[in-house]
Amino acid sequence: MSQPDSPAVPDNQPNPVLVGPGLTALKDEAYAEATNATPSLDADRKNQLETDAPSYLADLPAEPASQDPSHLSSIPEEASQGNPSGQDLLRRLSLVELPEIDPRTQHPDLKLSGRLISAAFCLPYKLYFREGEDWTLKPRSGTSALFDSFAHLASDETKWSHTLVGWTGEVEPILDNSKSPLQQIPVNPAGKAQPPGSGSSGLGINKAAALYRVGKEDRARLDSQLETGRYGRILPVWLSDVSEEPEDHIVLKDQGRWRRYAERELYPLLHYKQHGPTDGRSEREWWGDYIRLNQLFADRIASDYQEGDVVWVHDYHLFLLPSLLRQRIPNIYVGFFLHSPFPSSEFVRCLAKRKEVLTGVLGANMIGFQTFSYSRHFSSCCTRVLGFDSNSAGVDAYGAHVAVDVFPIGIDARSIQKAAFGAPDIEMTVEGIRKLYAGRKIIVGRDRLDSVRGVAQKLQAFEIFLERYPEWRDKVVLIQVTSPTSVEEEKEDPDNKIAGQITNLVSTINGRFGSLSFAPVQYYPQYLSQREYFALLRVADVGLITTVRDGMNTTSLEYIICQQNNHSPLILSEFSGTAGTLPSAIHINPWDLVGVAGAIDEALRMSVETRKEQHIQLYKHVVSNTVGAWTRQFLHRLLTNLSSFDQSAATPALDRAQLVKQYRKARRRLFMFDYDGTLTPIVKDPQAAIPSDRVLRTLKTLAADPRNAVWIISGRDQAFLEEWMGHIPELGLSAEHGCFIRKPRSDDWENLAERSDMGWQKEVMEVFQHYTERTQASFIERKRVALTWHYRRADPEYGAFQAAECRKVLEDTVAKRWDVEVMAGKANLEVRPTFVNKGFIATRLVNEYGTEPGKAPEFILCLGDDFTDEDMFRALQKFDLPQDHVYSVTVGASSKQTDASWHLLEPADVINTIQALNS
Numbered sequence: 001m002s003q004p005d006s007p008a009v010p011d012n013q014p015n016p017v018l019v020g021p022g023l024t025a026l027k028d029e030a031y032a033e034a035t036n037a038t039p040s041l042d043a044d045r046k047n048q049l050e051t052d053a054p055s056y057l058a059d060l061p062a063e064p065a066s067q068d069p070s071h072l073s074s075i076p077e078e079a080s081q082g083n084p085s086g087q088d089l090l091r092r093l094s095l096v097e098l099p100e101i102d103p104r105t106q107h108p109d110l111k112l113s114g115r116l117i118s119a120a121f122c123l124p125y126k127l128y129f130r131e132g133e134d135w136t137l138k139p140r141s142g143t144s145a146l147f148d149s150f151a152h153l154a155s156d157e158t159k160w161s162h163t164l165v166g167w168t169g170e171v172e173p174i175l176d177n178s179k180s181p182l183q184q185i186p187v188n189p190a191g192k193a194q195p196p197g198s199g200s201s202g203l204g205i206n207k208a209a210a211l212y213r214v215g216k217e218d219r220a221r222l223d224s225q226l227e228t229g230r231y232g233r234i235l236p237v238w239l240s241d242v243s244e245e246p247e248d249h250i251v252l253k254d255q256g257r258w259r260r261y262a263e264r265e266l267y268p269l270l271h272y273k274q275h276g277p278t279d280g281r282s283e284r285e286w287w288g289d290y291i292r293l294n295q296l297f298a299d300r301i302a303s304d305y306q307e308g309d310v311v312w313v314h315d316y317h318l319f320l321l322p323s324l325l326r327q328r329i330p331n332i333y334v335g336f337f338l339h340s341p342f343p344s345s346e347f348v349r350c351l352a353k354r355k356e357v358l359t360g361v362l363g364a365n366m367i368g369f370q371t372f373s374y375s376r377h378f379s380s381c382c383t384r385v386l387g388f389d390s391n392s393a394g395v396d397a398y399g400a401h402v403a404v405d406v407f408p409i410g411i412d413a414r415s416i417q418k419a420a421f422g423a424p425d426i427e428m429t430v431e432g433i434r435k436l437y438a439g440r441k442i443i444v445g446r447d448r449l450d451s452v453r454g455v456a457q458k459l460q461a462f463e464i465f466l467e468r469y470p471e472w473r474d475k476v477v478l479i480q481v482t483s484p485t486s487v488e489e490e491k492e493d494p495d496n497k498i499a500g501q502i503t504n505l506v507s508t509i510n511g512r513f514g515s516l517s518f519a520p521v522q523y524y525p526q527y528l529s530q531r532e533y534f535a536l537l538r539v540a541d542v543g544l545i546t547t548v549r550d551g552m553n554t555t556s557l558e559y560i561i562c563q564q565n566n567h568s569p570l571i572l573s574e575f576s577g578t579a580g581t582l583p584s585a586i587h588i589n590p591w592d593l594v595g596v597a598g599a600i601d602e603a604l605r606m607s608v609e610t611r612k613e614q615h616i617q618l619y620k621h622v623v624s625n626t627v628g629a630w631t632r633q634f635l636h637r638l639l640t641n642l643s644s645f646d647q648s649a650a651t652p653a654l655d656r657a658q659l660v661k662q663y664r665k666a667r668r669r670l671f672m673f674d675y676d677g678t679l680t681p682i683v684k685d686p687q688a689a690i691p692s693d694r695v696l697r698t699l700k701t702l703a704a705d706p707r708n709a710v711w712i713i714s715g716r717d718q719a720f721l722e723e724w725m726g727h728i729p730e731l732g733l734s735a736e737h738g739c740f741i742r743k744p745r746s747d748d749w750e751n752l753a754e755r756s757d758m759g760w761q762k763e764v765m766e767v768f769q770h771y772t773e774r775t776q777a778s779f780i781e782r783k784r785v786a787l788t789w790h791y792r793r794a795d796p797e798y799g800a801f802q803a804a805e806c807r808k809v810l811e812d813t814v815a816k817r818w819d820v821e822v823m824a825g826k827a828n829l830e831v832r833p834t835f836v837n838k839g840f841i842a843t844r845l846v847n848e849y850g851t852e853p854g855k856a857p858e859f860i861l862c863l864g865d866d867f868t869d870e871d872m873f874r875a876l877q878k879f880d881l882p883q884d885h886v887y888s889v890t891v892g893a894s895s896k897q898t899d900a901s902w903h904l905l906e907p908a909d910v911i912n913t914i915q916a917l918n919s
């Protein structure tokens, strides 16, 4: 989730601007918390949730363990008709359990160790430090669903042994109450106290600029404090520069810098925000830190890794980690989940480091997204930015298939239920708020103060609502709570533009529609306690979420749990990742302010029956798609994918040793090389795909051996082959997929299509021209016989779409009248007569180059990369030759569908292989 809204306890709170009655105005308690904090708040949270849990929850299983929402069909009829209470529904859904994965016994092919290592940017705790003492751990606010997932993995509900690897976060010192703040300032790099007042703020300490040293013993103490707990074993990652200090000390300096690249460059971009141009200097520095941060994570994981471990990497701070891990441990099992949105490739293209970021994450075996559209954008980016083949199932990257899938995250419904209905004093708080607004409808909004959360749009829409529906004036109150942003990019806004804009809007609305006794907008720019937060969600008559972009909006899910008795409607932005999973909410476009105003009116007037109906659907979703179910589903899919990438089903990499051995033994050898994509890499312009000197030299040497017959069998025309390879007389050339042949040491070309009627060409040209006119940047390559329509330079998705249509038209018309084949090549469509193909040429050559008539060569190496080369591979299978005499090799991924027996990744490997034979 993109820094989701969480009701967690704050570590600092600003002063409220307009504090409405009924909610506590919280003061800045960071100092007090730091000095008086308990060793761990986990116990507190647990107590709060469990000791006071209502008895009706006692017999509930911990988690509805669904892996498949289809189990909802098994909900008893009355559950949906009779409008059961939320607790009933939760209880019934909980009974529908699917088996939990046992990593040690399931997927035996993967030889799993049973250990799962989660990598998340920050630990679930904020750390407070005083030399020589136990560390103080306080729950970190935000990303609550993710932390709940870790807790689930560490619980008895799963069979994984869970380890969490995360950055310590910005470590803060515990200040000594007995000393004045100025006596406690941190040291500068030379070990001297910083001069009083230098960069100071608040307590006299500029935390961002401060420098702390953490010794070996203190770090070991933290390790042992984190050895066990709610989230399993935790391994903290210490982010620091290469230190000049004695080795056993880590220097923490400008700790916020580790966030900068991710939160100033990636976060805005992922949320469709682009900053203005800069000189790029700071970005380069941040990028350096980003690489180092990812490397330090990789080091930490690699040092703990055991064979068969599964690593699950979370979110955009760690985009590079999957590839860094794979570099260190090639066969590692890695899953990646992006909690934030993923934008269209048009946005990603703007990122200077787009290639590094995309290839970094493609080191994973599977990449998960919150919604289908985010996953589609990602796959499309890999095609457009990196040129990789992709479809909705995944991306083929560097010879590996990376699965891409969708997993909308959920919440821990059970613990939210307990907190919202079982926490001490919550009923009193609920009653207190109700009394305060008695006689008025309550609309509730709770967002982080980021521009992408759409709070400004919400207020503007509310103003229009009061304007257009005057009957509601004085009868409706909007309670809007905004917690401070935690994202660097927004925090650093020097003018605090959003905050200013929001307070202005609040004042305008209250000025226009309020009175001395009532303000229609109650605005609370502060953290709420958990009790106040849930009480607020419970009393709402409407929940209003107008986010302009988010990965997953957990507030909307928590609201649904809180509304299990009232069934108040939820108005939800269609730009929230949650919208797709909550079709029963009232969907709005936050940019259509009049539409939002209308939706508020509709929600307030909704009949009791409709509200109930909608709520049941929403509630079913939330309690069956919990964070536990999400966790299990992700891992289940990852392991299934890993099993299906089973290497026994894949084409093996060419065994060079065996190849060389047979080559040396053989008296007659035949080589058949395809050209494009085999001897040269695929490039945008066909005329630019010329052979390198190295390729020519290697071929020449190979063909110079009298035992070798070396042929180039290509779709290219005579002119091209002659221009670039014609000067090597020992080479045999076959052009246009076998239509023309030039034997070694000959200048004459044999035309195998001589007697064929070329009437079809005119018809094909007409169809090709039709599609060329309609597909920008596509073009026709006219050869003597074959015709090729290229769309590599066109928009890849549109080009492929047009090619599919064009192919169908040709197959339904020309191919029915003429004896021609329509072939889909690499970003091209080709038409040629059926009577000849590369397979036909291969058969002819095998028969021609034997040691004696009727005997095949003792060594055959045949290489090609595309569909047309498969004809050669199939032709070779028809000869009953000893296995170690024939090497059919496809150039590309091992996962590729092919009739070849071996694979090589790319043209460079082909040349290296031939060189190995030459040496």
Ligand SMILES: O=P(O)(O)OC[C@H]1O[C@H](O[C@H]2O[C@H](CO)[C@@H](O)[C@H](O)[C@H]2O)[C@H](O)[C@@H](O)[C@@H]1O
Pocket (backbone or CB within 6 Å): 674, 675, 676, 677, 681, 682, 683, 684, 685, 686, 687, 689, 713, 714, 715, 716, 717, 781, 788, 790, 792, 825, 826, 827, 828, 830, 866, 868
């Ligand atoms: O049989 P081949 O030697 O592999 O030739 C097949 C076709 O290759 C050429 O097109 C392909 O390569 C181009 C250069 O890398 C690339 O721009 C294009 O997108 C590919 O389709 C060639 O232009 C065709 O005539 C060949 O039939």
